[in-house]
Amino acid sequence: MTAALPTPAKHVPERTCAACRRKRPQSEFLRVTRVGGKWDVRAGNRVGRGAYVCADTPECWQEKRLRRAFRAQAAEIAEQLQNHQKDPNQNHSAPDARVSPEVSHV
Numbered sequence: 001m002t003a004a005l006p007t008p009a010k011h012v013p014e015r016t017c018a019a020c021r022r023k024r025p026q027s028e029f030l031r032v033t034r035v036g037g038k039w040d041v042r043a044g045n046r047v048g049r050g051a052y053v054c055a056d057t058p059e060c061w062q063e064k065r066l067r068r069a070f071r072a073q074a075a076e077i078a079e080q081l082q083n084h085q086k087d088p089n090q091n092h093s094a095p096d097a098r099v100s101p102e103v104s105h106v
C-alpha cells in the first residue's frame with residue numbers, strides 16, 4: 001500500500017515570450033537569466049530571475065523586440081540568442097568568428 005502520491009497529471013509549466021508575448025511550454029524557450037544585475041543567455045541554469053524567448057523564432061531575437069524586456073542590454077541579448085542557436089554547446093565562443101568582412105573587389 002502506498003500513500004496516494006500527488007501526481008500532477010499534465011502540468012506543463014507555461015512561460016511567456018519576452019519578445020512576442022506568446023505562451024508556450026517552457027521547453028520551447030531559451031532562458032535568459034539575470035545574474036549579478038546582468039542578463040545572460042544560459043541553458044539549464046535555474047538561478048536568479050528568468051525571462052524566456054522563443055527558441056525557434058528568429059524574429060524574437062531581434063533587438064527591437066527584446067528592448068521592452070531587456071532595455072539597455074537588448075542588443076547584447078539579441079546577439080547571444082543568435083549565437084546560441086548557431087552553436088548551442090559553446091555559449092561563450094569567440095564572438096568575432098561570425099564577423100567576416102567580405103572584401104571583394106569585382
Ligand SMILES: [Zn+2]
Nearest residue numbers: 017020054060
Ligand atoms: Zn517569441
